[in-house]
Amino acid sequence: MNNRNRGKNTGDDVLFGTEKQLEKLRAAVSDMHYLLSRGYPEKTSSELVGNRYRLKSRQIQALRGASASELQLKERQTKQVAVQDLENKAVFLDGFNVLILLESLLSEAYIFEGLDGCFRDLSGVHGTYKRVNQTLKSVELIASFYKKSGISKLVWVFDQPVSNSGRMKQMVADFASEQHLDWEAELQFNPDQFIAEHAEIAVSSDAWILDHCKSWFNLVRYLIHEEELSVNSVRIIHDEPF
Structure with missing residues:
Protein backbone atom coordinates (compact mmCIF):
# COMPACT_ATOMS: atom_id res chain seq x y z
CA MET A 1 0.00 0.00 0.00
CA ASN A 2 1.36 3.42 -0.90
CA ASN A 3 1.22 6.41 1.41
CA ARG A 4 -0.15 8.85 -1.14
CA ASN A 5 -3.37 10.74 -0.67
CA ARG A 6 -5.04 13.85 -2.10
CA GLY A 7 -5.19 15.87 1.09
CA LYS A 8 -4.76 19.60 1.55
CA ASN A 9 -1.87 21.50 0.03
CA THR A 10 0.37 23.49 2.30
CA GLY A 11 -1.27 26.86 2.71
CA ASP A 12 -4.83 25.75 1.95
CA ASP A 13 -5.95 26.45 5.52
CA VAL A 14 -4.81 30.05 5.06
CA LEU A 15 -6.59 30.40 1.70
CA PHE A 16 -9.84 28.63 2.59
CA GLY A 17 -9.98 28.11 6.33
CA THR A 18 -10.92 31.57 7.60
CA MET A 32 -17.87 36.25 -11.65
CA HIS A 33 -21.47 35.10 -12.05
CA TYR A 34 -22.46 38.66 -13.02
CA LEU A 35 -19.75 38.90 -15.68
CA LEU A 36 -20.37 35.42 -17.13
CA SER A 37 -24.10 36.12 -17.34
CA ARG A 38 -23.33 39.17 -19.46
CA GLY A 39 -21.18 37.34 -21.95
CA TYR A 40 -17.69 37.91 -20.60
CA PRO A 41 -15.34 34.96 -21.30
CA GLU A 42 -14.36 32.83 -18.30
CA LYS A 43 -10.64 33.64 -18.56
CA THR A 44 -11.24 37.39 -18.75
CA SER A 45 -13.79 37.25 -15.95
CA SER A 46 -11.56 35.29 -13.60
CA GLU A 47 -8.63 37.63 -14.28
CA LEU A 48 -10.73 40.72 -13.57
CA VAL A 49 -12.24 39.26 -10.41
CA GLY A 50 -8.98 37.72 -9.26
CA ASN A 51 -7.18 41.04 -9.57
CA ARG A 52 -9.98 42.92 -7.82
CA TYR A 53 -9.91 40.64 -4.76
CA ARG A 54 -6.18 39.83 -4.95
CA LEU A 55 -6.81 36.12 -5.12
CA LYS A 56 -4.08 33.51 -5.17
CA SER A 57 -3.93 30.93 -7.97
CA ARG A 58 -5.68 28.17 -5.99
CA GLN A 59 -8.41 30.59 -4.96
CA ILE A 60 -8.92 31.51 -8.63
CA GLN A 61 -9.12 27.79 -9.44
CA ALA A 62 -11.85 27.39 -6.82
CA LEU A 63 -13.58 30.52 -8.14
CA ARG A 64 -13.74 29.12 -11.68
CA GLY A 65 -15.09 25.80 -10.48
CA ALA A 66 -17.83 27.37 -8.39
CA SER A 67 -18.98 29.92 -10.97
CA ALA A 68 -21.38 29.73 -13.91
CA SER A 69 -23.62 32.07 -15.88
CA GLU A 70 -27.35 32.33 -15.30
CA LEU A 71 -28.02 30.57 -18.60
CA GLN A 72 -25.66 27.71 -17.69
CA LEU A 73 -27.36 27.27 -14.33
CA LYS A 74 -30.84 27.15 -15.86
CA GLU A 75 -29.82 24.65 -18.53
CA ARG A 76 -27.97 22.43 -16.05
CA GLN A 77 -30.98 22.48 -13.75
CA THR A 78 -33.26 21.42 -16.60
CA LYS A 79 -31.02 18.46 -17.43
CA GLN A 80 -30.36 17.22 -13.89
CA VAL A 81 -32.06 13.96 -12.91
CA ALA A 82 -32.83 12.49 -9.49
CA VAL A 83 -31.70 9.08 -8.24
CA GLN A 84 -35.17 7.60 -8.76
CA ASP A 85 -34.85 8.44 -12.47
CA LEU A 86 -31.84 6.15 -12.87
CA GLU A 87 -33.50 2.76 -12.52
CA ASN A 88 -32.87 0.51 -15.54
CA LYS A 89 -30.81 3.23 -17.24
CA ALA A 90 -27.23 3.13 -18.52
CA VAL A 91 -25.02 5.71 -16.83
CA PHE A 92 -21.69 6.99 -18.19
CA LEU A 93 -19.18 8.04 -15.54
CA ASP A 94 -16.33 10.51 -16.13
CA GLY A 95 -13.71 8.23 -14.59
CA PHE A 96 -10.83 10.44 -13.47
CA ASN A 97 -13.08 13.41 -12.71
CA VAL A 98 -15.22 11.43 -10.26
CA LEU A 99 -12.44 9.30 -8.80
CA ILE A 100 -10.14 12.22 -8.04
CA LEU A 101 -12.98 14.21 -6.47
CA LEU A 102 -13.91 11.29 -4.22
CA GLU A 103 -10.26 10.65 -3.35
CA SER A 104 -9.86 14.31 -2.38
CA LEU A 105 -13.06 14.20 -0.32
CA LEU A 106 -11.94 11.07 1.53
CA SER A 107 -8.50 12.63 2.11
CA GLU A 108 -10.13 15.59 3.90
CA ALA A 109 -8.96 18.01 1.24
CA TYR A 110 -11.06 21.10 0.67
CA ILE A 111 -13.85 20.59 -1.84
CA PHE A 112 -15.98 23.43 -3.11
CA GLU A 113 -19.72 23.66 -3.66
CA GLY A 114 -20.58 25.52 -6.83
CA LEU A 115 -23.57 27.56 -7.94
CA ASP A 116 -24.85 24.51 -9.82
CA GLY A 117 -24.81 22.32 -6.68
CA CYS A 118 -21.80 20.27 -7.80
CA PHE A 119 -18.73 19.76 -5.67
CA ARG A 120 -15.29 20.26 -7.18
CA ASP A 121 -11.74 19.82 -5.93
CA LEU A 122 -8.39 21.41 -6.70
CA SER A 123 -6.55 18.27 -7.76
CA GLY A 124 -5.84 17.36 -11.35
CA VAL A 125 -4.44 14.61 -13.53
CA HIS A 126 -1.74 16.68 -15.28
CA GLY A 127 -0.99 13.88 -17.73
CA THR A 128 -0.47 11.16 -15.11
CA TYR A 129 -2.86 9.45 -12.71
CA LYS A 130 -1.52 7.66 -9.64
CA ARG A 131 -3.61 5.56 -7.31
CA VAL A 132 -3.79 6.75 -3.72
CA ASN A 133 -4.88 5.24 -0.42
CA GLN A 134 -8.47 6.30 -1.05
CA THR A 135 -8.84 4.90 -4.60
CA LEU A 136 -10.36 1.55 -3.65
CA LYS A 137 -12.77 3.16 -1.17
CA SER A 138 -13.87 5.55 -3.92
CA VAL A 139 -14.62 2.63 -6.25
CA GLU A 140 -16.52 0.89 -3.44
CA LEU A 141 -18.67 3.99 -2.92
CA ILE A 142 -19.53 4.02 -6.60
CA ALA A 143 -20.39 0.31 -6.36
CA SER A 144 -22.74 1.08 -3.47
CA PHE A 145 -24.47 3.71 -5.59
CA TYR A 146 -24.71 1.25 -8.49
CA LYS A 147 -26.42 -1.37 -6.34
CA LYS A 148 -28.82 1.01 -4.60
CA SER A 149 -29.88 3.00 -7.66
CA GLY A 150 -30.92 0.03 -9.81
CA ILE A 151 -29.17 1.32 -12.92
CA SER A 152 -28.80 -1.26 -15.68
CA LYS A 153 -25.18 -0.58 -16.59
CA LEU A 154 -22.33 1.69 -15.53
CA VAL A 155 -19.80 2.74 -18.18
CA TRP A 156 -16.52 4.18 -16.90
CA VAL A 157 -14.78 6.49 -19.37
CA PHE A 158 -11.09 7.26 -18.90
CA ASP A 159 -8.74 9.63 -20.76
CA GLN A 160 -6.60 7.38 -22.95
CA PRO A 161 -3.66 9.85 -23.19
CA VAL A 162 -3.32 9.94 -19.39
CA SER A 163 -0.61 7.68 -18.03
CA ASN A 164 -1.98 4.66 -16.12
CA SER A 165 -5.44 4.98 -17.69
CA GLY A 166 -5.09 1.41 -18.97
CA ARG A 167 -4.31 0.16 -15.47
CA MET A 168 -7.38 1.92 -14.07
CA LYS A 169 -9.54 0.42 -16.79
CA GLN A 170 -8.25 -3.03 -15.80
CA MET A 171 -8.74 -2.33 -12.10
CA VAL A 172 -12.36 -1.36 -12.70
CA ALA A 173 -12.91 -4.46 -14.85
CA ASP A 174 -11.37 -6.74 -12.22
CA PHE A 175 -13.40 -5.17 -9.42
CA ALA A 176 -16.61 -5.53 -11.42
CA SER A 177 -15.85 -9.16 -12.19
CA GLU A 178 -15.18 -9.97 -8.53
CA GLN A 179 -18.33 -8.18 -7.38
CA HIS A 180 -20.53 -9.39 -10.27
CA LEU A 181 -21.32 -5.86 -11.44
CA ASP A 182 -22.47 -4.92 -14.94
CA TRP A 183 -19.72 -2.40 -15.55
CA GLU A 184 -17.83 -1.47 -18.68
CA ALA A 185 -14.69 0.62 -19.02
CA GLU A 186 -13.70 2.70 -22.04
CA LEU A 187 -10.49 4.47 -23.01
CA GLN A 188 -11.20 7.55 -25.10
CA PHE A 189 -8.95 10.25 -26.54
CA ASN A 190 -11.71 12.83 -25.97
CA PRO A 191 -13.75 11.48 -23.06
CA ASP A 192 -15.72 14.70 -22.55
CA GLN A 193 -17.08 14.66 -26.09
CA PHE A 194 -17.64 10.90 -25.98
CA ILE A 195 -19.75 11.19 -22.81
CA ALA A 196 -21.70 14.18 -24.14
CA GLU A 197 -22.51 12.37 -27.39
CA HIS A 198 -23.17 8.84 -26.12
CA ALA A 199 -24.47 9.11 -22.56
CA GLU A 200 -28.17 9.10 -21.84
CA ILE A 201 -27.16 10.09 -18.30
CA ALA A 202 -23.70 11.46 -17.45
CA VAL A 203 -21.93 11.58 -14.09
CA SER A 204 -19.33 14.33 -13.88
CA SER A 205 -18.66 17.73 -12.34
CA ASP A 206 -16.87 18.89 -15.48
CA ALA A 207 -18.57 22.09 -16.65
CA TRP A 208 -18.21 21.32 -20.36
CA ILE A 209 -19.85 17.93 -19.96
CA LEU A 210 -22.69 19.39 -17.89
CA ASP A 211 -23.31 22.01 -20.57
CA HIS A 212 -23.28 19.55 -23.50
CA CYS A 213 -24.68 16.26 -22.18
CA LYS A 214 -28.28 15.10 -22.56
CA SER A 215 -28.83 14.70 -18.80
CA TRP A 216 -26.70 14.31 -15.69
CA PHE A 217 -26.77 13.04 -12.11
CA ASN A 218 -25.03 14.67 -9.14
CA LEU A 219 -23.35 11.54 -7.81
CA VAL A 220 -20.99 13.08 -5.25
CA ARG A 221 -23.77 15.08 -3.58
CA TYR A 222 -25.83 11.88 -3.46
CA LEU A 223 -22.96 9.90 -1.89
CA ILE A 224 -22.25 12.58 0.73
CA HIS A 225 -25.81 12.34 1.98
CA GLU A 226 -26.54 8.65 1.36
CA GLU A 227 -23.27 7.37 2.87
CA GLU A 228 -23.09 10.13 5.53
CA LEU A 229 -19.55 11.03 4.49
CA SER A 230 -17.48 13.43 6.52
CA VAL A 231 -16.63 16.27 4.15
CA ASN A 232 -14.31 19.25 4.40
CA SER A 233 -16.55 21.26 2.09
CA VAL A 234 -16.33 24.98 1.45
CA ARG A 235 -19.46 26.87 0.47
CA ILE A 236 -18.34 30.00 -1.37
CA ILE A 237 -21.78 30.88 -2.74
CA HIS A 238 -24.44 33.12 -1.23
CA ASP A 239 -27.57 31.57 -2.71
CA GLU A 240 -28.91 28.05 -2.36
CA PRO A 241 -27.86 25.75 -5.23
CA PHE A 242 -30.75 24.61 -7.38
Missing part, protein backbone atom coordinates in the same frame (compact mmCIF):
# COMPACT_ATOMS: atom_id res chain seq x y z
CA GLU A 19 -14.19 33.48 7.39
CA LYS A 20 -12.36 36.51 6.01
CA GLN A 21 -11.10 34.54 3.02
CA LEU A 22 -14.47 32.84 2.50
CA GLU A 23 -16.31 36.17 2.44
CA LYS A 24 -13.83 37.43 -0.15
CA LEU A 25 -14.37 34.32 -2.26
CA ARG A 26 -18.16 34.59 -1.99
CA ALA A 27 -18.01 38.16 -3.24
CA ALA A 28 -15.70 37.01 -6.05
CA VAL A 29 -18.12 34.25 -7.13
CA SER A 30 -20.98 36.76 -7.17
CA ASP A 31 -18.97 39.11 -9.40
